Amino acid sequence: MKRFLFLVFGFIFGVLLFSSPPVYGAKHPRAFQLEQSLRGDLDAMLKNLVADQPFSVTVTIDPLRRQGVVEKGSSRLPLMGIDDEIQDEWDDVDKLDYELLSRVNRISVKLLLPESFSKDQIENIKGLVRSRIPFVEGRDFIDVEQKNLAVAEQTEPSYAKWFFLFAGIMLVIYGGIHLLVNLAATNKLTKALKNIKIESTQSSSGAGALASASPYSYGAQEKSSFGSGQSSWGSGDVQLHDSIKMAEIVKDFITLLEQKEAFPVLEDMVLLEKEILKFPHSVGSLISTFPPHLRDRVFSYSYSKDWFKALLEGGAVDSKSFEIVSKLVKNSRDNQTYYQQQFLMVCWRSKDYLPEFLRQIEPDDAIAILRSLPRSLSIEVGRAVIPGKWAMLLETGHGIESLDELKIKGYQKSLLKKTPLRSSQFLEVYKKDLELIDYLKSVDPIVEKEVYLAAGDGSALVTLRAPFYKVLEAEIDFLKPFVSTIAIENWAHAFYNIPKLNRSHVEKCFTDRQRFLLVDLMKKFDKSGFDMQKVSYSRDLIAHSFDKYATQANSNKSQPTENQKLEQNAPSNGSKKSKNEAA
Numbered sequence: 027m028k029r030f031l032f033l034v035f036g037f038i039f040g041v042l043l044f045s046s047p048p049v050y051g052a053k054h055p056r057a058f059q060l061e062q063s064l065r066g067d068l069d070a071m072l073k074n075l076v077a078d079q080p081f082s083v084t085v086t087i088d089p090l091r092r093q094g095v096v097e098k099g100s101s102r103l104p105l106m107g108i109d110d111e112i113q114d115e116w117d118d119v120d121k122l123d124y125e126l127l128s129r130v131n132r133i134s135v136k137l138l139l140p141e142s143f144s145k146d147q148i149e150n151i152k153g154l155v156r157s158r159i160p161f162v163e164g165r166d167f168i169d170v171e172q173k174n175l176a177v178a179e180q181t182e183p184s185y186a187k188w189f190f191l192f193a194g195i196m197l198v199i200y201g202g203i204h205l206l207v208n209l210a211a212t213n214k215l216t217k218a219l220k221n222i223k224i225e226s227t228q229s230s231s232g233a234g235a236l237a238s239a240s241p242y243s244y245g246a247q248e249k250s251s252f253g254s255g256q257s258s259w260g261s262g263d264v265q266l267h268d269s270i271k272m273a274e275i276v277k278d279f280i281t282l283l284e285q286k287e288a289f290p291v292l293e294d295m296v297l298l299e300k301e302i303l304k305f306p307h308s309v310g311s312l313i314s315t316f317p318p319h320l321r322d323r324v325f326s327y328s329y330s331k332d333w334f335k336a337l338l339e340g341g342a343v344d345s346k347s348f349e350i351v352s353k354l355v356k357n358s359r360d361n362q363t364y365y366q367q368q369f370l371m372v373c374w375r376s377k378d379y380l381p382e383f384l385r386q387i388e389p390d391d392a393i394a395i396l397r398s399l400p401r402s403l404s405i406e407v408g409r410a411v412i413p414g415k416w417a418m419l420l421e422t423g424h425g426i427e428s429l430d431e432l433k434i435k436g437y438q439k440s441l442l443k444k445t446p447l448r449s450s451q452f453l454e455v456y457k458k459d460l461e462l463i464d465y466l467k468s469v470d471p472i473v474e475k476e477v478y479l480a481a482g483d484g485s486a487l488v489t490l491r492a493p494f495y496k497v498l499e500a501e502i503d504f505l506k507p508f509v510s511t512i513a514i515e516n517w518a519h520a521f522y523n524i525p526k527l528n529r530s531h532v533e534k535c536f537t538d539r540q541r542f543l544l545v546d547l548m549k550k551f552d553k554s555g556f557d558m559q560k561v562s563y564s565r566d567l568i569a570h571s572f573d574k575y576a577t578q579a580n581s582n583k584s585q586p587t588e589n590q591k592l593e594q595n596a597p598s599n600g601s602k603k604s605k606n607e608a609a
Contacts, residue, residue, distance in 0.1 A: 053089075054089050054091075054116050056089075056116050056123075056126060057087045057088075057089040057116065059123075060087055060123060060126060060127065061085045061086065061087050063123065064085045064087075064133075064159050065083055065084070065085040067158060067159075068083045068085065068135070068155060068158055068159070069083050071154060071155075071158055072137075072151070074563075075151060075154070076139070076140075079140050079142070080140065081137070081138060081139050081140070082137075082138040083135070083136070083137060083138075084135070084136040085133070085134070085135055085159075086133070086134040086135075086136075087130055087132075087133055087134075088130060088131040088132045088133075088134075089116050089126075089129065089130055089131070090129045090130055090131050091114055091116060092114040114129075115129050116129065122507065122575070122578055122579070123578075125507060127160045127511060128160070128510070131165075132165055132166055132167075133159060133160070133161065133162075133165075133166040134166065134167060134169070135155055135159070135166075135167075135168045135169070136168075136169045136170075136171070137151065137152075137155070137168065137169070137170045137171070138171050138172075138173060139151070139170060139171070139172050139173075140172065140173070140174065141172045141173060141174045143172060148170055148172075151170075152168050152170065153515070154515075155168055156168070156513065156515075157513030157514065157515030157516055158513055158516075159513070160510065160511060160513075161513070269342065272343065272344075272345070272348050273342070273343055275348065276312070276315065276343050276347060276348055276351055277315070279351045279352065279354070279355050280315060280316060280317075280320075280351065282355055283316075283320070283351075283354060283355065284316075284317060284320055286359050286361075287359075287361045287364065288359035288360060288361050288364040288367065289320070289323075289354075289359065290323070290324050290327060290354075290371070291357060291358075291359055291364075291367040291371075292367055292370045292371050292374060292399075292400075293357045293358075294324075294354055294357055295324075295327050295328070295371055295374065295375075296374070296400060297350070297353060297354065297357075298313075298324070298328075298350070299328070299329075299330060301346075301350055302330070302332050302333060302336050303330075303332060305346050305350075306332055306335060306336035306339075307336065307339065307341065307344075308343075308344055308346035308347045308350065309336050309347070309350065310335075310336030310337050310338075310339060310341075311341050311342060311343045311344065311347050312343055312347040312350055312351055313325070313336070313337060314337060315343060315347075318450075321450075322449075322450045325337070325448055325450065325452075325453075326447040326448050326449070326450075327371045327372075327375055327447065327448075328375070328448060329375040329376075329377075329445075329448075331490060334452075334453060334456045334490070337453060338453065338456070338457070363427070365431060365434060365435065366398075366426050366427065366434060368438065369426070369434045369435070369437065369438045370395075370398055370399060370426065372438050372441050372442060372445070372447075373395060373399060373441065374399060374400070374403065375445065376441050376444065376445040377403055377407065378445075379441070379444045379445055380403075380407050381407050381410045381411050383437075383440065383441055383444070384396070384407065384411045385411055387437065389412070391429060391433070391437075392411060392412070393412070393415075393418065393419070393423075394423075394424055394425055394426055394428050394429055395425075395426055395429075395437075396408050396411075396419055397419055397423060397424070397425040397426075398425040398426040398427075401419075404419050405419060405420075456490065459487050459490055462477070462487060463487070463490060463491050466491065467561075467562035467565060467566060468522070468558050468561045468562050468565070470523060470524070471494060471495040471498055471524060471528065472495075472528075474493060474494060474495050475493070475495040478493050478495070491566075491569070492566075492569040492570050492572070492573035493569060494520070494565045494566075494568060494569040496569075496572065497532065497568055497569060497572045498524070498528055498529055498531060498532065499531070500531065500572075501531075502531055502534055502535060504579075505531060505532060505535050506535045507575075508571070508572060508575045509532060509535040509536065510535075511571065511575075512567070512568055512571065514540055514543045514544055514547065515547060515564075516564040516567060516568060517532070517544060517564070517568075518544055518547035518548050518551060519551070519556065519557070519560045519561045519563075519564035519565075520561065520564040520565045520568050521544075521548065522551075522556045522558075522561045
């Protein structure tokens with residue numbers, strides 16, 4: 027009976043646990059990507075406004091697809107016709123995110139805010155949301171709901187609460203079943219003891235039999251036996267939540283890495299770069315534990331900005347630090363071919379300059395280098411360097427091991443001239459540049475330009491903050507697709523104390539309605555006074571967005587178009603044609 031009840035309970039719990047959740051309507055991947063991007067921007071903005079109070083943001087984009095605008099009985103709109111996979115702009119990978127923002131039916135924003143917020147605060151937040159996203163009145167809408175929130179509620183469908191609810195119900199059912207089983211067993215035991223007692227009165231050895239059958243003696247023996255076994259097992263177990271024990275093990279792992287001449291290798295740096303984006307504190311704490319020479323060696327091959335903050339704010343190692351160093355110890359290393367790993371790490375961290383470098387060397391060497399790099403990087407660079415042959419990178423073939431050692435070291439020297447390794451002094455420079463960055467957030471763009479030019483291209487300032495003055499100096503044709511992606515209110519704050527002549531390039535990209543709104547907002551801010559915090563935020567936002575826009579535009583230019591691919595094949599076709607004409 028007891029086994030049957032446990033089987034029933036297990037079956038019900040398994041059905042509830044592994045039943046598939048409801049499937050929601052599919053959405054285009056690019057639309058989902060834009061939703062996440064806009065939601066992240068709004069979330070970062072609201073964190074500064076609502077302080078520590080809980081809130082949630084949901085952004086929904088209804089993409090404008092060419093298949094979806096065909097009305098019943100009307101002729102079908104022509105598609106783009108690039109190939110079978112690209113039906114409209116949303117399927118075209120060469121389209122920028124900024125261009126796709128104009129190809130939407132509606133953008134819906136839902137805000138969940140505390141009840142304590144006043145109407146003026148709500149309207150202020152709604153105004154900032156309209157200015158933060160490409161909001162169109164009449165088409166898009168913002169829905170605000172206020173609740174008395176103890177913690178921030180989740181905006182995405184969550185099944186955790188249902189899981190815990192079902193788990194609680196199952197525990198109650200299990201407790202009831204367990205109670206019934208124990209009551210039944212107790213009743214049987216009571217009846218058995220009564221029978222034994224009756225029989226013991228009729229037998230001279232009844233007292234001894236009753237004593238030997240007593241549940242108290244059996245329970246005491248069982249408890250003693252089980253307790254001793256549990257104690258001996260627990261004494262030999264390593265408890266990883268013990269911070270002291272964990273720190274000792276991490277120290278031993280670091281000693282093993284220090285003894286390896288081939289550290290770090292490319293696999294180590296890829297792992298650290300990936301983890302530092304998600305867990306900067308854990309990675310920074312781990313690397314700060316390294317000996318100085320080992321820490322400097324690892325830092326020299328890094329390239330992202332996240333390393334500065336992680337290394338300066340590192341603390342005690344945690345469970346994630348332990349997990350990362352455990353993976354590092356398992357990576358394979360070969361001292362004899364470490365020069366190859368050093369060159370690959372230089373290529374990996376020089377990914378922005380890598381396409382230009384590979385075009386200057388022999389094609390076979392470029393293919394061998396790309397085959398030895400991570401696929402996520404090699405395919406991206408290969409499409410730009412060898413557009414018609416990049417598919418061969420997916421095939422098995424000779425990698426960097428086929429290149430001569432002298433040739434590899436020559437290539438490495440050439441790369442390091444463009445992208446030198448980081449020095450440990452870079453961290454000290456970063457601390458000082460933090461103060462300079464705060465100063466440049468609201469300074470006159472002319473002064474900002476002079477500071478950047480005086481700092482030089484090799485300065486840490488260039489890599490830590492995107493300059494705002496470059497937006498004002500960009501060409502009008504290049505600015506037009508970008509300007510419409512920034513809210514007018516942000517432009518109005520960013521134009522604080524900037525002469526009209528210096529911002530003329532940007533204003534020429536505005537529509538008449540946008541110019542009218544810009545003038546109206548700037549007059550309003552002149553009367554009420556500019557909020558310098560919003561001025562700094564708007565300039566940083568525009569500079570960072572423009573830097574991403576320019577980088578993406580340049581990468582698209584480096585990739586050959588369909589016409590360029592046809593032109594590359596033209597000589598062979600032309601030679602055949604000339605031979606036919608000659609015949």
